[in-house]
Amino acid sequence: MKEALDFLNKIVSFQSVSTDPRKEKEIFALVKILKNFLAKEKFKVKIIGKKCPLFIAEKFVSSKSKTIGIYSHYDVQPAEPLNLWHSDPFKLTIKNGKIFARGVADNKGPLTQNIFSILNLVKENKLKNNIIFLFEGEEEIGSRNFSFYLNQALSILKNVDLFFLTDVGMVKKNVPTIYYALRGIVYFEVEVWTGKKDLHSGVYGNLVYNPSQILCEIFAKMKDLKGKIKIPDFYKRVRRISDKEKKDLIKNFKNANEIKKIAEVYTLNPLDKKYSLISAKIYPSLEINGFYSGYIGEGSKTIIPNYAKAKFSIRLVEYQKPEEIIDLVKKFIKNNIPKGIKYSLKVLVNAKPFFSDFNHPYIIKTAKVLEEEFKNKCVFMREGGSIPSAEILMNKFKKPVILTGFILEGSNIHAPNENMDLDLFEKGILVLSKIYNIDF
Ligand SMILES: [Zn+2]
Numbered sequence: 001m002k003e004a005l006d007f008l009n010k011i012v013s014f015q016s017v018s019t020d021p022r023k024e025k026e027i028f029a030l031v032k033i034l035k036n037f038l039a040k041e042k043f044k045v046k047i048i049g050k051k052c053p054l055f056i057a058e059k060f061v062s063s064k065s066k067t068i069g070i071y072s073h074y075d076v077q078p079a080e081p082l083n084l085w086h087s088d089p090f091k092l093t094i095k096n097g098k099i100f101a102r103g104v105a106d107n108k109g110p111l112t113q114n115i116f117s118i119l120n121l122v123k124e125n126k127l128k129n130n131i132i133f134l135f136e137g138e139e140e141i142g143s144r145n146f147s148f149y150l151n152q153a154l155s156i157l158k159n160v161d162l163f164f165l166t167d168v169g170m171v172k173k174n175v176p177t178i179y180y181a182l183r184g185i186v187y188f189e190v191e192v193w194t195g196k197k198d199l200h201s202g203v204y205g206n207l208v209y210n211p212s213q214i215l216c217e218i219f220a221k222m223k224d225l226k227g228k229i230k231i232p233d234f235y236k237r238v239r240r241i242s243d244k245e246k247k248d249l250i251k252n253f254k255n256a257n258e259i260k261k262i263a264e265v266y267t268l269n270p271l272d273k274k275y276s277l278i279s280a281k282i283y284p285s286l287e288i289n290g291f292y293s294g295y296i297g298e299g300s301k302t303i304i305p306n307y308a309k310a311k312f313s314i315r316l317v318e319y320q321k322p323e324e325i326i327d328l329v330k331k332f333i334k335n336n337i338p339k340g341i342k343y344s345l346k347v348l349v350n351a352k353p354f355f356s357d358f359n360h361p362y363i364i365k366t367a368k369v370l371e372e373e374f375k376n377k378c379v380f381m382r383e384g385g386s387i388p389s390a391e392i393l394m395n396k397f398k399k400p401v402i403l404t405g406f407i408l409e410g411s412n413i414h415a416p417n418e419n420m421d422l423d424l425f426e427k428g429i430l431v432l433s434k435i436y437n438i439d440f
Helices: 002-012 021-040 108-123 146-151 211-222 243-251 256-263 276-282 322-336 361-374 388-397 422-436
Strands: 044-048 054-059 067-073 093-095 098-100 130-136 162-165 177-182 184-193 285-293 307-316 342-351 379-383 401-404 419-421
Touching: 002 021, 002 108, 002 422, 021 044, 021 054, 054 146, 067 108, 067 388, 098 422, 108 130, 108 422, 146 388, 162 388, 177 361, 184 211, 184 322, 211 285, 211 307, 211 322, 243 276, 243 379, 256 276, 276 379, 307 322, 322 342, 361 401, 361 422, 388 401, 419 422
Parallel strands: 067 130, 067 162, 162 401, 177 379
Antiparallel strands: 044 054, 054 130, 093 098, 098 419, 177 401, 184 307, 184 342, 285 307
């Protein structure tokens, strides 16, 4: 276990911040460390791509064995604001049963667990399945080259029978959790121009369009205050979730007070009145992410602005197709913009939803091991957020992708004082050794 912590300490010291081009050297240095370390353990290493490369390492056992692809990412979010950290973000600090450092939960801790779970089996000469590690370097910037890089490794990856992705957590400590659905996302930017300059509101009021009003009306028509999206045909592919599935989800979910406390909101506005708390998990949603128009400085300025801009995004659930939703939104805006008004609509992000069959035999076998090890029933959960790599792996290889992990609520992912539970770090390695050695 000390070896695993030493390794984690070493890899968190590299500032592998993928969004910051000044950190390119740190990324290369980290990739080199991973390469040397795994090559020494007789893994066959392949590095694909120039910037933030995809790192692949293979351990072959037998052509009769199943092949498991294990995904992690080695890039991290920036550590800023540094003054809010209680310890050096690039040095492992252990305190009150937790390990602290940038990336310790997302995703260098789980990456280390994956490596050491396999090394333990290798050392004891017990490894049964072929292993292929896939360590991505662009997860935190939207996995923009992931699919492209995978295409350059098809000859290796075509043999994979199932993938594991441990970039997720547990609903509660020691309650094993498998995530079977993640929402997809399409993100838009819309701009409206009514003319070339701002106008005097006294002289032109009642005579010209106001771009701010135009966008407000469009958004009001797109979605009502209850949360229902009113774009025609928007819900047509949405799967009807049974009451049983909803009950199972809500049983393991936080209560209203916990959610209000975590979110620090004054009141909740759930779309589903009966199963209100899982409204963000089971339905698609549309949110305005930013809105700008006119004068917002001190005092008053009596103008009619000539320009308005907004950003909005839609989270998608299983079976909804981003391209189809983009077309519906384009049509909707076109039909609702007054004639003669200039506008532009850009798509900034586009990721499909992830959905896996939780009755698949591989998932059942994995859940059984988790239950034996944690002595608790495995929870099958959905996540409202998106992990593009999970969906990319599933769609490209048409093999099961199993999402499980050991991160807890309060681990401050992307925030100062990111941490991972020390017990779960250690126990996770032992549990993963068992899972990766299942006779799938
Ligand atoms: Zn992240």
